[in-house]
Amino acid sequence: MRELSKLTILEILQEWNYWNREFETYVQRPAYSSILERYRRSDEIIVLTGIRRSGKSTLLKQEMEHLAKSRDKKELLYINFEDPRLSEDADPDTLDLLLETYREAINPDGEVFLFLDEVQYVDRWEKWVRTAHDLKRATIYITGSSSKLLSGEVASSISGRYLQVTVYPLRFLEFLSFNDLEYRNIADYSAKRREIHQLFSDYLRYGGFPKVVLVDEDLKKEEILSYFNTILLHDILARYGLRNYDMLKKLVEYILTNDTKQNSVHSISKALGYNYATVSDYIAYLKATYMIAEFRNYDYSLKKQLRSDVKYYCIDTGFVNAVSFLFSENIGRLYENIVYNEFIRRGQGTGLFYLNEGGKGGVECDFITQEMGRITAAYQVCYELHDRNMNREVAGIVMACKKFGLPGGTIITEHQQKTIEVDGLRIEVVPIPAFLVGYGPTTPPKERGLQYRL
Template identity: 25%
Template structure:
């Protein structure tokens, strides 16, 4: 048995070389390891949460933790259906705990357990249990559950691969393509598994699987949606309007003009389900002068631009909004609260505010080599009177680091690789 286990562990160490080493996310888990707090990793399906746990468990084994101290249950596996009741889950895990050692308990897709917070809360009370959970939707930490677990958990909000992670993996696997070529590939999808898919057709089939699962499991089933066609049309509308302010009335008018019957309350309910599924993120307007949020209009950005490519085959050349989406996701990865800026007269693509309330302003454009385009993109930033940093992000290769009276121009690829 020990002989077999030795080779199983060695095989895993070889396999893990193929995976992306998600350093920032692993650092988060190590930072909170063995501390009396529940570690929750949330993120859209297939963003790499389960793989992150596997990499972390391998690190624990390297530290000398014994395999028997690791307890893992994935609730998407039908074999674990008997434990989807809180009491049965608690008793099952309790029987496996080693009394005189720390036990590392990993519960994957915990939202599939009825009243999971009861089992989690009881396990948390044990001094020899270190708890790690994942969930694929925002609603699994609803206000009621958050109240029960209040002060007892930290949350890591996980996204698919950053471009920097994408490039690092390709370099580790001897891919010598230029960064610009890799960026073109990255736009096809940032979901980790697509690294192992060669053809565009297979990538689209894989993305279709993710999309269908999110729609059916995370939106339709939870909200008891009857008119799935209207739901999908709303999603297509949001993907089509990336970079544009929308509200419930605008979406309703778009649907009605296309022959669909719906109501404002239904649309609001669907929007909640869409954003809770983490397939899209809402971004509110921010009054730069008054330092406050504005109105009901929001922008929506996709968790992966490859999904937009899947749903809107006729929008393939809309690169301006695509790179705007990429910038939004990167700002989220870097820990900012992100808003759409409003100066009163002009719109600023992004206002990024960190935990210490420091602000950065970003304007995003495919290119500003044309004089009129440059003037248009600069005027939004020029209208801001404060001294916080201001950036103009483009894909320009020429004049890629110009400075316009304090407004710093940055090449997008350079910016993504230099976090």
């Protein structure tokens, strides 16, 4: 960090902290608040990771506000390393100086709750954090926008000392809350069906980044594009020392335009005319920033799983729509992307696969879920079931159910709701907004409403 006097440092800290002012009012995200409440009792470092602008900083501030109900505000120290005055050449000496200045001027003797926001900008931060934690100099919270924040040496440096929370853009249930629609349980779905489906259209188009949800309609796309370009320029090009922005952008656009389709590094490099190693590196960087995730075909053999083609899903459909057009032909894959993200946000990512038997042109089931080593459910996703795709979509579910001994599966569409019985299997067809609010085959029959049989 460039030379700053303690007086200047104190002025910067005063700008960011709440020692003499009120906390801002933010929409609550109860699922994350509940996790933080549990982790708070652990006496471990609490780490929030996730894509830029997913709400990590807001959750930190809400945690600070909660602590301030029982602690002196001056015991809370928030440091934002996206502030260029603090992040330039920051290292462990920077952290020492910041804490020393705070101790001398604000809180000489009390406990310290230290909030380090976007800590990846501090060189060798992990060793300082480990020492501060071990010596009980502070109760520490940190955030970062890279999945590599806790990889390799970093993870081993603070191993056994931290609990991690991955923060995602809003689930649809949270999106309803941000739009002032109260949703308590599945009984509300029938009563508020029209409003829920109307809001789903916005969720499909603009995604779930918290600020995007709250800004005016005419600013939403500009906000999304700002995030998109900042991630490419700041979190990838600058961080990894790359120079060719156009090349990276073209790769991202290709992946997002072809998301939910089977792909490989080889097929992408061939399609774009890029070097194989370059494509492999760029995809790794996109995954590290949480922009895309990799999704694999299920096989009993882990070796075959790892060798199979993959699908790439985007963290937020707002990004997909920002680089491609929203039209009827791609709404089905947007639905598929949203369903994938919902499974991930429910914590089911480690047991989620697609199932393709027969390779290209073979029968495919979009999602199968695995728990405790056993396949538990099968799902298909499409915009609409009709005469031209009925056999294909049903065949994918039937194939998965018979392979794994399941009594039935689920097909998720735009608005259809019925029950299909095929070969002794029960297939529930549910609207995608209903699935996202918890309506589905796990819902007790009396709560499912009318059913139809073909």
